[in-house]
Amino acid sequence: MKLVKFQGALLAGTLIAGAAHAADVTLTIESWRNDDLTVWQQTLIPAFEAKNPGIKVVFAPTAPAEYNAVLNSKLDAGSAGDLVTCRPFDASLTLFEKGKLADLTAMEAMKNFSAVAKSGWSTDDGKTTFCVPMASVIHGFIYNKDAFKELGIEVPKTEAEFFAALDKIKADGRYIPMSMGTADQWEAATMGYQNIGPNYWQGEDGRAALIAGAAKLTDEPWVAPFRSLAKWGQYLGDGYEAQTYPDSQNLFTLGRAAIYPAGSWEIAGFRQQAGFELGAFYPPVPNPGDQCYISDHTDIALGMNAATKHPEETKKFLEWVGSAEFAELYSNALPGFFSLSNAKFALKDPLAQEFVSWRETCKPTIRSTYQILSRGTPNLENETWNASANVVRGAETPEAAAERLQKGLASWYAPQK
Amino acid sequence: MTETALPGKKPFRWHIGVFLAPAVIIYSAIMILPLFATLNMALFNLTPEGVTTFVGLANFQTLFGDPRWADAFWNALANNTWFFLIHMLVQNPIGVLLAALLSSPKLRMAAFYRTAIFIPTILSFVIVGFVWKLILSPIWGIAPGLLDAVGLRWLYAPWLGQEASALTTLALVSVWQFVGIPMMLIYAALLTIPDEILEAAEMDGITGAKQFWKIKLPLILPSIGIISILTFVGNFNAFDLIYVSQGALAGPNFATDILGTFLYRTFFGFQLQLGDPHMGATIATAMFGIILVGVCIYLFTIQTRLRRYQF
Numbered sequence: 001m002k003l004v005k006f007q008g009a010l011l012a013g014t015l016i017a018g019a020a021h022a023a024d025v026t027l028t029i030e031s032w033r034n035d036d037l038t039v040w041q042q043t044l045i046p047a048f049e050a051k052n053p054g055i056k057v058v059f060a061p062t063a064p065a066e067y068n069a070v071l072n073s074k075l076d077a078g079s080a081g082d083l084v085t086c087r088p089f090d091a092s093l094t095l096f097e098k099g100k101l102a103d104l105t106a107m108e109a110m111k112n113f114s115a116v117a118k119s120g121w122s123t124d125d126g127k128t129t130f131c132v133p134m135a136s137v138i139h140g141f142i143y144n145k146d147a148f149k150e151l152g153i154e155v156p157k158t159e160a161e162f163f164a165a166l167d168k169i170k171a172d173g174r175y176i177p178m179s180m181g182t183a184d185q186w187e188a189a190t191m192g193y194q195n196i197g198p199n200y201w202q203g204e205d206g207r208a209a210l211i212a213g214a215a216k217l218t219d220e221p222w223v224a225p226f227r228s229l230a231k232w233g234q235y236l237g238d239g240y241e242a243q244t245y246p247d248s249q250n251l252f253t254l255g256r257a258a259i260y261p262a263g264s265w266e267i268a269g270f271r272q273q274a275g276f277e278l279g280a281f282y283p284p285v286p287n288p289g290d291q292c293y294i295s296d297h298t299d300i301a302l303g304m305n306a307a308t309k310h311p312e313e314t315k316k317f318l319e320w321v322g323s324a325e326f327a328e329l330y331s332n333a334l335p336g337f338f339s340l341s342n343a344k345f346a347l348k349d350p351l352a353q354e355f356v357s358w359r360e361t362c363k364p365t366i367r368s369t370y371q372i373l374s375r376g377t378p379n380l381e382n383e384t385w386n387a388s389a390n391v392v393r394g395a396e397t398p399e400a401a402a403e404r405l406q407k408g409l410a411s412w413y414a415p416q417k
Numbered sequence: 418m419t420e421t422a423l424p425g426k427k428p429f430r431w432h433i434g435v436f437l438a439p440a441v442i443i444y445s446a447i448m449i450l451p452l453f454a455t456l457n458m459a460l461f462n463l464t465p466e467g468v469t470t471f472v473g474l475a476n477f478q479t480l481f482g483d484p485r486w487a488d489a490f491w492n493a494l495a496n497n498t499w500f501f502l503i504h505m506l507v508q509n510p511i512g513v514l515l516a517a518l519l520s521s522p523k524l525r526m527a528a529f530y531r532t533a534i535f536i537p538t539i540l541s542f543v544i545v546g547f548v549w550k551l552i553l554s555p556i557w558g559i560a561p562g563l564l565d566a567v568g569l570r571w572l573y574a575p576w577l578g579q580e581a582s583a584l585t586t587l588a589l590v591s592v593w594q595f596v597g598i599p600m601m602l603i604y605a606a607l608l609t610i611p612d613e614i615l616e617a618a619e620m621d622g623i624t625g626a627k628q629f630w631k632i633k634l635p636l637i638l639p640s641i642g643i644i645s646i647l648t649f650v651g652n653f654n655a656f657d658l659i660y661v662s663q664g665a666l667a668g669p670n671f672a673t674d675i676l677g678t679f680l681y682r683t684f685f686g687f688q689l690q691l692g693d694p695h696m697g698a699t700i701a702t703a704m705f706g707i708i709l710v711g712v713c714i715y716l717f718t719i720q721t722r723l724r725r726y727q728f
Binding site: 089090181182183184185186237238239240241242243244247250251369370374375377378379381382385386389390393395396408411 | 575576663666688690
């Protein structure tokens with residue numbers, strides 16, 4: 001009933017607006033981010049509408065878990081909105097291959113994005129892009145600045161300094177050196193392996209070599225992060241084997257742990273919870289002076305429904321989504337979700353600014369298991385969760401874990417056979 | 418009106434069909450048809466082009482022949498068997514013991530104990546899973562503190578996080594939850610034993626524990642048989658508790674993976690893994706086969722040998 005009324009109101013609004021302004025076109029955005037409703041309604045859409053009279057935009061999100069199913073049925077029925085929020089990799093690629101999403105490769109705004117930024121929404125060969133990248137999440141370490149000051153610890157730059165700092169915190173005994181658990185398994189892979197890994201496999205170069213079949217998971221650059229991870233166990237809290245993700249967050253925000261292996265999406269939550277000053281550092285490099293790499297993982301983008309009745313207006317909106325103005329508005333409204341655009345601007349949240357500043361010194365890459373390599377069974381992403389947790393717990397050696405992953409990947413992925 | 422019943426021809430009894438129809442229709446629609454649809458689905462698979470084709474038993478060949486699939490399957494089956502054994506060795510004897518204690522006429526407040534022990538059974542798996550996860554948590558849980566209070570802190574370990582103990586811990590949590598069911602069934606069986614028999618036993622000087630072993634236990638064996646088969650079917654269909662407390666990946670390192678979680682992961686997919694309905698149906702068929710074989714063994718070898726006493 002409420003929905004009917006709401007739609008009725010929308011329709012009435014559209015009709016009235018239409019009568020007043022004959023050229024008005026209303027664009028609808030499909031999205032799973034219902035958390036962002038107010039950001040779109042109060043910040044993003046008014047900014048666009050002010051500059052583009054005649055185009056109205058409605059943000060119409062669905063519950064995250066239902067999004068894929070609802071969107072697919074709407075697209076099949078021809079009732080989907082003009083703009084479609086794209087999940088990265090296979091989910092959106094399938095839609096593009098079925099002809100539901102339009103090819104946006106030729107758009108002017110695409111020049112504002114690097115190849116890595118576009119990879120989540122491009123065909124496997126990278127030649128065709130079908131969604132405008134919106135945001136990514138960056139990995140690194142968030143630390144308790146007060147604890148570091150108390151113990152006289154400098155921010156570590158290399159792996160050796162990193163472990164020296166952990167040793168110092170452990171020896172002091174007032175803080176748990178690092179807050180992470182292996183109960184949920186994904187923390188060990190996402191905040192552990194994918195966080196520090198790019199420094200060893202040289203980011204995109206390593207990832208591309210793996211996809212091409214030129215590198216193997218048993219090669220040194222892919223085993224080395226496991227070796228580093230194997231040392232983490234001794235610095236985690238008592239009983240970390242049964243510690244869950246919320247446990248880890250709480251241990252850190254309560255000030256009981258000094259370092260938290262993180263994703264930038266934690267920023268907003270930690271801001272509210274933590275009663276101490278927060279700092280962040282990027283994953284330490286293996287040797288002094290090494291080029292650093294960060295996981296700058298593509299997370300969300302916006303595409304065009306191929307069946308839209310207003311392709312011109314929709315493209316106009318998408319050009320704006322690719323612009324520097326949108327990038328700045330979006331990143332400031334949602335700290336921790338960083339625009340993928342090459343545009344330069346400052347963020348108001350200092351911690352978010354710290355994270356995003358690493359893009360200037362370090363080369364960005366995405367999580368190694370997300371593109372192509374998790375299409376078959378066994379799925380490399382899930383396997384990596386399990387292997388990383390095992391390595392941290394000491395239940396599997398880094399070499400054995402790497403060998404198992406390689407065997408699994410080779411069992412279905414032709415270039416690795 | 419005179420009724421002329423023709424010899425040899427009874428009137429068709431419509432009411433039987435009418436009264437049975439709702440149950441038969443609903444049961445067929447939500448149990449029988451899906452069962453056959455699942456069995457059928459296990460015989461098909463997708464070609465690389467995405468076309469569904471008949472593949473015969475090839476999916477079973479993958480499940481048992483491909484080392485990765487087979488490893489996962491046997492691991493899940495072995496874990497499931499251990500889960501079941503713990504229930505048989507811990508839950509059912511404790512259930513019998515509790516029932517024997519409850520049926521003792523000297524026990525006061527029997528109704529209170531009965532209720533208290535039965536209550537966990539009516540709780541949802543989700544609540545039980547989260548409550549025990551919290552109790553056993555090394556960070557917030559009360560388990561380490563309680564053990565410390567009685568000087569047994571050294572006994573505490575993150576039980577749910579260790580490969581060696583996670584499955585047994587969860588099985589014991591499940592026993593805690595369901596021990597009320599065998600207790601109630603045995604209790605009911607004990608109540609049906611006629612007093613004459615017990616009196617006759619007492620006349621012969623058989624009392625106390627001896628009476629339990631010699632008279633009561635043989636009489637409740639059919640109930641124990643039913644409880645065993647219920648435990649078997651329930652445990653080999655289990656899923657919820659593991660999923661709630663350890664997630665779909667049944668960590669640590671698949672130490673708590675049982676057939677239910679293995680089926681879930683395969684059928685619906687998890688994280689980046691896309692669901693594979695055909696392999697999922699293959700696992701479901703294997704599970705169905707295992708349960709069917711177990712129930713048949715029970716029916717043909719145990720049930721038929723059980724003696725029934727008529728008083």
